[in-house]
Amino acid sequence: MFDKVRKAWHRLLSAPRTERQGERDRRAHNLFEAAAVYVAACAEDDQDRIDEASGWVSPEALSFGVNELACRALIALARERDESPGTVARSLLGLPTA
Structure with missing residues (x-):
């Protein structure tokens, strides 16, 4: 009987640890890493990697990271x-020079 109580207690204590471990895994990637993988996956049209990178950080953080990557x-x-950044940006987007 003590063995059943011990196992139940162990399961109870292990559950939050597993959840916390998942949170640590999610936080293992920073927003710049997520942005780099996301943008590269978009360029390669790799939907699986896009979805994976999107789950690493919040949508707001990913947006910030993508913006920072674009600026850099x-x-x-x-x-x-x-050339000026404005000229290059317009060229990349196929817009006429201003």
Whole structure:
């Protein structure tokens, strides 16, 4: 009988730990990592990786990370081309130069 109580007690104590472990796994990825994987997956049209990266952080954090990645990429590309970020952005989107 003591063995049944011990096993039930162990299951009770183990359940919150499993839940907390899942929370730690979810927090293992930061928003910039999620944004990088998300954008790369979008470029490669990989829906499974898009869905996976979307689950790593909140939608707001992912949006911020994607925006930050876009800004950094645009600045790097503008420096590489020796053009203004505005000119490069318009070029990438196929818009006429202003």
